[in-house]
Amino acid sequence: MMESSKGFSSPRSTAFPAGLRVLVVDDDPTWLKILEKMLKKCSYEVTTCGLARDALKLLRERKGGYDIVISDVNMPDMDGFKLLELVGLEMDLPVIMMSVDGETSRVKKGVQHGACDYLLKPIRMKELRNIWQHVFRKRIHEVRDIESHEGLEGLQVTQSGFDQFDDGHFFSGEDMLTPAKKRKDLENKHDEKDFTDSSSSTKKARVVWSVDLHQKFVKAVNLIGYDRKDVTCLVCSAEVGPKKILDLMNIPWLTRENVASHLQKYRLYLSRLQKENDLKISYGGMKHSDLNPQDAARALSRQNSINFEQNDATNCNSRISGNNLLIQNLNSKSNEINPRGTTITEKSSPGISHSLSPLEQEMKFPAIDGITPGSYSWREVPEIQFHQENAGNQPEDCFRRVAVPMGGLQNHVQIDQLLPVTSISSKAQLPNLIETKPLNVDYAISSFTQASPVKTRIDSFPVPTKIHTGNQQAIQPPSTNKPSMESQAFNPSCVTNLESSQRNFSSTTPESAFTSPDEVLQVGWLQDYSTCLGLQNIEFPDFGDPSMVAEVPMHLYTALKFDFEQLSDQSELPVINQGLFIA
DNA sequence: GTCACAATAT
DNA sequence: CATATTGTGA
Numbered sequence: 055m056m057e058s059s060k061g062f063s064s065p066r067s068t069a070f071p072a073g074l075r076v077l078v079v080d081d082d083p084t085w086l087k088i089l090e091k092m093l094k095k096c097s098y099e100v101t102t103c104g105l106a107r108d109a110l111k112l113l114r115e116r117k118g119g120y121d122i123v124i125s126d127v128n129m130p131d132m133d134g135f136k137l138l139e140l141v142g143l144e145m146d147l148p149v150i151m152m153s154v155d156g157e158t159s160r161v162k163k164g165v166q167h168g169a170c171d172y173l174l175k176p177i178r179m180k181e182l183r184n185i186w187q188h189v190f191r192k193r194i195h196e197v198r199d200i201e202s203h204e205g206l207e208g209l210q211v212t213q214s215g216f217d218q219f220d221d222g223h224f225f226s227g228e229d230m231l232t233p234a235k236k237r238k239d240l241e242n243k244h245d246e247k248d249f250t251d252s253s254s255s256t257k258k259a260r261v262v263w264s265v266d267l268h269q270k271f272v273k274a275v276n277l278i279g280y281d282r283k284d285v286t287c288l289v290c291s292a293e294v295g296p297k298k299i300l301d302l303m304n305i306p307w308l309t310r311e312n313v314a315s316h317l318q319k320y321r322l323y324l325s326r327l328q329k330e331n332d333l334k335i336s337y338g339g340m341k342h343s344d345l346n347p348q349d350a351a352r353a354l355s356r357q358n359s360i361n362f363e364q365n366d367a368t369n370c371n372s373r374i375s376g377n378n379l380l381i382q383n384l385n386s387k388s389n390e391i392n393p394r395g396t397t398i399t400e401k402s403s404p405g406i407s408h409s410l411s412p413l414e415q416e417m418k419f420p421a422i423d424g425i426t427p428g429s430y431s432w433r434e435v436p437e438i439q440f441h442q443e444n445a446g447n448q449p450e451d452c453f454r455r456v457a458v459p460m461g462g463l464q465n466h467v468q469i470d471q472l473l474p475v476t477s478i479s480s481k482a483q484l485p486n487l488i489e490t491k492p493l494n495v496d497y498a499i500s501s502f503t504q505a506s507p508v509k510t511r512i513d514s515f516p517v518p519t520k521i522h523t524g525n526q527q528a529i530q531p532p533s534t535n536k537p538s539m540e541s542q543a544f545n546p547s548c549v550t551n552l553e554s555s556q557r558n559f560s561s562t563t564p565e566s567a568f569t570s571p572d573e574v575l576q577v578g579w580l581q582d583y584s585t586c587l588g589l590q591n592i593e594f595p596d597f598g599d600p601s602m603v604a605e606v607p608m609h610l611y612t613a614l615k616f617d618f619e620q621l622s623d624q625s626e627l628p629v630i631n632q633g634l635f636i637a
Numbered sequence: 638g639t640c641a642c643a644a645t646a647t
Numbered sequence: 648c649a650t651a652t653t654g655t656g657a
Contacts, residue, residue: 261644263643311643316642319643
């Protein structure tokens with residue numbers, strides 16, 4: 055820290071870039087001279103060094119005596135990369151590498167291993183003039199890190215995996231396949247613990263509103279307005295505030311802001327639904343205007359807690375079923391349909407004209423909407439799956455198996471930096487596998503395996519008993535990482551169990567249940583809290599994870615869509631209609 | 638480029 | 648606390 059602070063703070067007199075203390079290392083005296091001259095022209099404070107060894111010595115002796123290092127790659131006494139490594143480990147200074155050739159692999163290597171820049175000789179003034187940016191950038195990161203120092207510790211768990219390179223083998227012969235975009239460095243061991251760590255820990259963990267988490271959220275809301283008749287209303291009313299919800303949810307790591315954000319999204323979602331409903335209704339001819347729906351809802355009275363679920367369930371069905379219908383409606387009755395709130399409105403959809411477009415989109419994807427990563431319907435997942443099962447969709451089947459592993463991964467918090475390469479690869483692979491080789495589950499799984507561990511998500515989802523042995527951790531702080539999931543993920547038995555459990559479920563509740571609107575409602579009801587939630591969590595954990603569901607191939611969605619259309623057709627969600635907020 | 642989401646700003 | 652804006656990943 056000392057070093058960083060003194061950084062450019064010392065030359066207070068001059069504007070920041072000026073006085074930047076640069077250490078230049080190059081075995082070629084000529085270049086050394088040239089660089090020195092150029093750098094001085096930039097008003098930098100220059101120190102030159104013909105030997106990497108000496109440079110290192112200087113750096114060690116005067117910790118914090120330099121702001122940045124510029125080093126040639128090819129040097130007799132020590133490989134430039136080695137110097138880079140040591141500097142990175144010991145003082146975490148920005149290092150710029152340079153060489154005459156721009157061989158890609160070499161540049162790559164330099165950057166991968168922490169060089170903040172790689173310059174090719176001949177070096178021009180303008181390149182040097184700007185090097186201060188690296189110091190500045192680092193500085194900024196430091197500040198950020200300090201500020202957001204909080205709970206991240208636990209999160210860093212998986213970190214880059216690069217951490218333990220401090221021993222010499224840092225640079226093995228070839229390039230490492232994983233481009234560490236940012237150099238994560240070394241432990242702060244050595245005295246100077248500068249919390250600097252600049253590059254890495256920069257990002258904050260994002261809260262992922264998994265189904266599970268959302269359920270807690272909903273529950274909390276219901277608790278607040280127990281006597282309310284209509285949840286939608288409730289949610290949108292002021293008495294529900296984020297603070298209260300947060301308290302009721304009782305999830306330590308969650309912040310009020312998190313809840314507020316989610317609430318906002320949820321409200322938006324509800325309002326959107328309402329609109330859809332209205333449209334549908336009017337289209338259907340039943341001038342809606344009221345009642346039945348309300349009454350029904352009222353009947354639920356004290357169970358309004360359930361309303362939520364109900365609503366959701368219903369909505370979901372309607373939405374799904376509606377697709378085509380709705381769209382048509384829109385076209386004919388474009389009325390007030392101003393789809394979403396202002397925010398979203400702006401997003402006029404492509405091709406389609408006027409106000410319809412936005413809505414159209416919604417309608418178009420509703421089915422997907424719920425499944426889409428991050429979007430998860432507020433509760434319909436299980437049903438969808440259901441139909442899939444019935445449909446006996448091949449790919450689906452496969453998909454499910456593959457997906458299972460992830461079910462346990464429900465994550466509430468996600469660390470951005472980690473995902474990069476791996477997560478991508480896994481995603482890329484899965485779909486293909488599913489589609490092309492439906493039967494080759496093993497293959498899929500295995501490949502998945504490789505990817506998944508890296509995927510850094512914090513597992514916290516109460517996994518189905520059958521699959522996972524009990525749900526030890528209902529909610530847990532981001533800090534916990536569950537290695538267990540890995541093993542679980544690939545345990546074949548999991549798959550089997552899950553499947554059977556699903557079967558059971560299906561037999562219990564025949565698809566017919568979904569045929570009529572009422573029934574839909576009932577089902578939703580039945581399931582309500584204990585049941586519904588239970589089922590969701592226990593029976594269909596895999597579907598609980600949005601990310602996983604996301605892997606479902608498009609055609610599947612399509613298929614589903616149809617199913618639902620037939621099943622619930624005009625079903626109007628009684629409950630939903632209720633005065634959704636604001637209206 | 639678009640979209641949804643969550644974070645953050647107002 | 649509500650709502651608008653921004654940043655980000657897909």
